[in-house]
Amino acid sequence: PSVGTLHQTGYHFQPPRNWINDPNAPMYYKGLYHLFYQYNPKGSVWGNIVWGHSVSTDLINWKVLEPALYPDKPFDRYGVWSGSATVVPGRGPIILYTGVIDERSNEVQCYAIPANASDPFLRKWVKPDDYNPIAIIEQGVNGSAFRDPTTAWWIDGHWKMLVGAKKKHRGEAYLYNSKDFVNWVRAKHPIHSVPNTGMWECPDLYPVSLRSKKGLDTSIVGNSVKHVLKNSLDVTRYDYYTVGTYLWKKDKYIPDNTSEDGWGGLRYDYGNFYASKSFFDPSKNRRIIWGWANESDSTEDDVKKGWAGIQGIPRSVWLDPSGRQLVQWPVEELNNLRKKEVQTSNQILQKGDYFEVKGITAAQADVEVTFSFSSLNKAEPFDPRWVNAQDLCAQKGSKIQGGVGPFGLLTLASKRLEEFTPVFFRIFKAPNKHVILMCSDASSSSLANELYKPSFAGFVDVNLANKKLSLRSLIDHSVVESFGAGGRTNILSRVYPTLAVDNHAHLFVFNNGTEKITVKSLKAWSMRSANIN
C-alpha cells in the first residue's frame, strides 16, 4: 500500500483527502451535529483555505458535504479563517468567522447564515452584505492579530463574544457586545490578557458546573458555575486554559490562582492538540471539545500521502470535583465502534515483565486498563528542578528502570520491539506528596527518520490513596490518544511506524519498576472504522 493508506486513520475524523486544520463552528442543530474545518480543497499543505463541512448523527460517522464558506467577498477575499457557531433563539444558527482582507493578513470579523433554513444539512451559507463585516480593525488593534471569534452568549439583553488578539507581546481576548447580533461594539478593555504569551488564537470561554458532569449552555452564569478560558498560543502551538470567574457585569474574567495563567499552565492535552473549540450539545446535556492534531511527518510525506491533519476524538469535558482542573473523556458514541473484546484481570508484573494483549487489531484499537500497586515506598525521589514533564520523560523513558513505574502500555509495537510507542506512568516521592508523570514517548515509535518524535508528557493531579491508576488509549494507525487517571491528563501523539503497521502491530503491557504492579483489569477492543464519506 502507499504511504497514504498505511497511516490513514480508521476512526479519527479526517476528510477523504487534503489538508485540514482547526475545527470550526461545531454545533448541534435539529438532530444533526455539524463540524466545519479549515480545509485546503487543492492539496495537503496549508493554503486556499475554505470551510470544509461534514454532518453526523453520532459525532463518529460523518457525511462529507461541499465546503460551506469560500473567500468570495471583499471582506474575506484573502481568507475565510476560523470561527464559531451560535444557535440564536428564533433565528437559527449564525456563524461568526474571520475574513482576511489583504495580502498583509489584516483581519475582520464576519457573519454567515444558512441560505435555506429548511435544508436539514445547512449546505449553503450566505454572507449578507448588510452589516458585514461586523467588527473591523479599530485604532489600537493590531490588524493581523485579530481573529477567531467565539460562540456568542446572551446575558442581560446583550450578545457577547470574544476575538483573539495580541498587543506587542501581550496575548488578549477582546470582548464585543451586541443587542441584535449584527451591530457589535468592542468593550473598552479585553476580557483578559497575559503579558508575553503572544497571539491568542481560537479563544473559548464557557461555564462548567460546580456540581455535576453535565455541560451547560454557553449563556449560563451564576453561583453554581465556574468559567473556563482557553487560548491557543501561536508561539508554543499548545492549548492552555484556566478555571476562573467570569464577572459578566464588568466584562472581565479572573482566573483562579490554582494554576499558572500562561504557557506554564494547564493544558487540554500534553501532546499534539491545537486550536480546539467547545460547544454545548443540548441533546445530551454535555459540553464537547474538538481539537486538531497536525502531522508530525515531513511536508514532503504529507504531499505524497495526499492528506494532512486529523481531528481528535470529540471529548466530553467537565470540572474535576477538586475545582482545579477539567476532566475529559471520549464521547460515549465512540464505544459503538468497539467490536471484538478481550480482557484480563489481576495479572502481576514483576520488574521487567511484560505480556502481549492478543486477539485484537492492535493498529486500530481501544484499550482501558487499571493498574494497582501495594506500596509507594519504592517511589524515586523527585528533584524539584524537574519542572518540565516532557524533558523528564525524555530523560526517563520506558527503558529506564524505576521504583514505582515506569509501567503502562507499549502501543503500535513491532513484534521484536524495533518500534513501539510507550504510554506509561512513573511515580516520584516529593517532600509532602507524590508526583505522577504520564508519558507518551514517540522517540522509539518509528525507524523512519525525519519525523518529529517528541517525548510528550504531563503531570497527573490525582489522589493515590486507593493505590490505583487508570489509562485509556485510542490507537488508530498514526494516532495514540491517551487519557490518564480518568481523563485528568491527556496526550495525543502522531506516530508513523514502518514495521508496526496493520496486522503487524502489537500491544503489550509492561512494568519496568522494582515495585510489583498488578493489572487489575484490562479490556481491549478491535475498533471498526468510522464511516466518513
Ligand code: FRU
Ligand atoms: C489556528 C489558525 C487560526 C486561523 C486559522 C487559519 O491554527 O492560525 O488563528 O484563524 O488557523 O487557518
